[in-house]
Amino acid sequence: RKLGYAIVGLGGYGLGIIIPQFKNCQHSKLVALVSGDPAKAKRVAAEYGVPERSIYDYKNFDAIKDNPDIDIVYVCLPVSMHAEYTIRAAAAGKHVMCEKPMAVSSAECEAMIAACKKAGKKLMIGYRCHFEAHNLEAVRFARSGAIGKLRYFRSEHGFTAGNPNAWRLKKAMSGGGSLMDIGIYALNAARYMTGEEPIAVYAKETTDRNDPRFREVEDMIEFQLEFPSGVIGSCMSMYSANQNHILLVGDKGRIDMEPGTRYDGNKLWVGQDRSNQITPPPGPGLTQWAGQLDHLSLCILNNKEPIVAGEEGLRDIRIIEAVYRSAREQKRIALA
Ligand code: NAD
Structure with a gap:
């Protein structure tokens, strides 16, 4: 039906x-x-x-x-x-x-x-992305032990914002800048790639407030996530350049995706470098x-x-709130 x-x-x-x-x-x-x-x-x-x-x-x-x-x-x-x-x-x-x-x-x-x-x-x-073939295959590799013990995660996500009057650049409508819109892909990937929940965040924001696009929301924000196993996640989002990359480093290799979360054309490599490109099996849908x-x-x-129920959305928003607070107060924020 x-x-x-x-x-x-x-x-x-x-x-x-x-x-x-x-x-x-x-x-x-x-x-x-x-x-x-x-x-x-x-x-x-x-x-x-x-x-x-x-x-x-x-x-x-x-x-x-x-x-x-x-x-x-x-x-x-x-x-x-x-x-x-x-x-x-x-x-x-x-x-x-x-x-x-x-x-x-x-x-x-x-x-x-x-x-x-x-x-x-x-x-x-x-x-x-929880239904996207490359991301699903990357998660399978991460859990399989193929790259050994997970040590480090990195993701950069960004695009060039245009029209300063777009709702994405109005804080009341968007809730925030690049982090809310596109940095959330880096954050969500940090969680599904490691399979862990962060215990603390530390963030730094850099925005040219004279740029008419960024009167209300941030352009670039870089945030570190501490995971219970000792994995460190390093995420960055920006509205001033195109970036779309996910990297997970283990003590026996790396899982690399660039682009990682696009609509089409995502690429996945697993190994020591980019010599071993993986073609994933089909995802759950066409x-x-x-x-x-x-x-x-x-x-x-x-x-x-659902595997990404409301609680999953809430988890990301709670972390995003902590990231903004960390950037504002310039200190490490422990997560509950
Ligand atoms: P958009 O501006 O293209 O579309 C927004 C729609 O909302 C328009 O049809 C607009 O007319 C309507 N709208 C109703 N009331 C409005 C108001 N007061 N002000 C502005 N628009 C109003 O935006 P979009 O890119 O389609 O984004 C919509 C949602 O989809 C956002 O939450 C965005 O984050 C999400 N999105 C998700 C993905 C993804 O890959 N999952 C990609 C793009 C957008």
Whole structure:
């Protein structure tokens, strides 16, 4: 059986990336759209065979509760809107897929988890790399002992931010700068590659506040993670250059990915250097997004918890809050 998704927010990701993926899914289909732009919604509905009665806007959104075609609401909105639409979706009796970063604060994440729990609905965060073949294979290598005892992790993630008026550069809408948007890939990878939770962070931020893009949010932030085994994680995110790299060093070799978390073209090497390039076996879905979308559908159908449930999003946001605090106060912050 295919469960029905309503996509909320027809922007770059919701419309450009997610909607075209339903053709690759086995257990998920597109059944409804939520948009503030009626003409766009009508055009997209016609293209993807969504009935006009299943087009909603942000005001009549709560009427989705009367639409039995909708099983899951996928929140593809600016970060500051994630909590509101997750909580309203749960109140309407729908399961929720919410994009990363989960919300602008850990308090909001906690409220989202509580709302879904109260409604008896599943909550999953759009961590697509957990369904991406190269990342899955890298994790298998890390756990297999292929590179020996893990010692050091490093990841740099960045892209060049453009329009200074974009919501990503407005603190109230984004919750923060490069760390929230793209550094979260480095942080999340540090956790899934090592299989450990950090016990402390230390961070340093460098931002040109005269650059009109960075009046409100950080450009570059570098943070160190201490793991219980003694592994040190070194992560960096920036909005002033393109970077996409994951490296895990063990005492017998290294796992290297560059790019590591892109939509396409990720590369993986395992060994002493980059001479041994690995072609991973297929992931769980035809694409990482099909794997992600179908995972939540299958969790609902089989009453299982998603591997990247709300609690996983909350863990990252708690660490991100500690990273910002460390950068602000210039001191090591121990994590609870
Ligand atoms: P976007 O700006 O392209 O789209 C945002 C959508 O929200 C637009 O359709 C916009 O009209 C709508 N919107 C509604 N109210 C708005 C308001 N008050 N202000 C601004 N926009 C409003 O952004 P995006 O790149 O699609 O990002 C959406 C979400 O998806 C974010 O949480 C982002 O982090 C996430 N994302 C995830 C990935 C991934 O690989 N998992 C990639 C890109 C974006």
